[in-house]
Amino acid sequence: MGAPTMRVVAAYQGLPVNDENSLQDVELPVPELRPSDVLVRVRAVSVNQADVQIRAGLGRSTTPRVLGYDAAGVVEAVGPEVTTLAVGDEVWYAGDFNRPGTNAELHAVDEQIVAHKPSTLDFAQAAALPLTAITAWDTLFDRFRLTSDSTGVLLAMGGAGGVGSILIQLAKELTALRVLASASRPESRAWAQRMGADDIVDHHDLVATTSSAAPEGVDYVLSPHSRGNIEAYAEIMRPFGHITAIDQPEGLDLLPLKPKSIAWHWELMFTRTMNRTPDLIEQKRLLDAVAGLVDDGRIRTTLGPAVDDFSAAGLREAHRMVESGHTTGKVVVTR
Structure with missing residues (x-):
């Protein structure tokens, strides 16, 4: 046989x-x-x-x-x-x-x-x-080095996506952060809110909606779609903030982040x-x-x-x- x-x-x-x-x-x-x-x-x-x-x-x-x-x-x-x-x-x-x-x-x-x-x-x-939970956990606790006492504002871009959905939940359960999520369609906004997001922003008008939701600025960003967003991140983030990217855009220009000494991290769960x-x-x-x-x-x-x-x-x-x-x-x- x-x-x-x-x-x-x-x-x-x-x-x-x-x-x-x-x-x-x-x-x-x-x-x-x-x-x-x-x-x-x-x-x-x-x-x-x-x-x-x-x-x-x-x-x-x-x-x-x-x-x-x-x-x-x-x-x-x-x-x-x-x-x-x-x-x-x-x-x-x-x-x-x-x-x-x-x-x-x-x-x-x-x-x-x-x-x-x-x-x-x-x-x-x-x-x-599993894959998204590992990605989100690594982002929060290995890249951002957050603890149960960590405060500030976290922005989960793509809040209705796989990583965003679990990142919101882990951040709300295991840290003291305020969590914003980006979403544009009504069903995506409702989903991100069910996951526990404190407020919803619109990635089509990221600077205005985020500045309204968090006038003091954002400390941490999960970035699943980085191309075209770097200048917006530089505007909405506080100095010394942290961004973790889970995508792989070629030729990304990160210089707009330098004036605020914003740290850029990569996350690959593999x-x-x-x-x-x-x-x-x-x-x-x-x-x-x-x-x-x-x-x-x-x-x-x-x-x-x-x-x-x-x-x-x-x-x-x-x-x-x-x-x-x-x-x-x-x-x-x-x-």
Whole structure:
């Protein structure tokens, strides 16, 4: 008999999402486990901007590229050195940029970045959170160095997006900051308010609306769309403020920030896994902490639209939704 196989959704080249070949149903061998890996039977994944951008930018290849980072599922097997998880555990995680993705029946992943999922969430609700929660947590507590006593004003640009939605909640629960969120459509404004934002500003008129909401200025900014906003940030921020960018615009001119000595930080939640940093297990601990906040009723899922079709067609639809830029919360695909 041949090696066992599994169904995956894969891409062979960067194509428009409306092309049925942009994502395809493929059979691949079940992954072999490294000593510290767990094998997860994937029950739900979310689609992030990273999935969309990577899919669209792929070069032509004869080797299928399995995308997907966020996942929630059940541990089916463990490697010989695994100590923190067991077969049957319900888990959630955000994957590893250097390994095949989670758009698969079965997925191998290092136990150091996998945590027990919140018991109060189903798989779809859980899959919405890991990548964005890690990004938001890193932004608040590693980049901005905030504590429970930190005060001031935080502006979450894209407040109805995946990162903004969880960043608002974490900031309100774990710091003493006043939180503003940018949103323009009525449904986006309502969503950001449900997440806990103290006030809503309009990114189409950022300087005027932010200056009205926070005349004293802003201390911290999450920036998912940095191009075209640097001069506005320089105007609305207090001296010695901090900005964390989660996008990658080329040729960005940051000089307008210099007169106020505003610090610019980058955040990429894959940094630990890409560089195998000594503190890799912090990703598990972070997700354990967020799971505790969820189960205590302090943090809610950011699940938005859900597609109940774990296939190439279902994932193409989810990618289409994310590309539209008109969704609130996270788009999730369930099995």
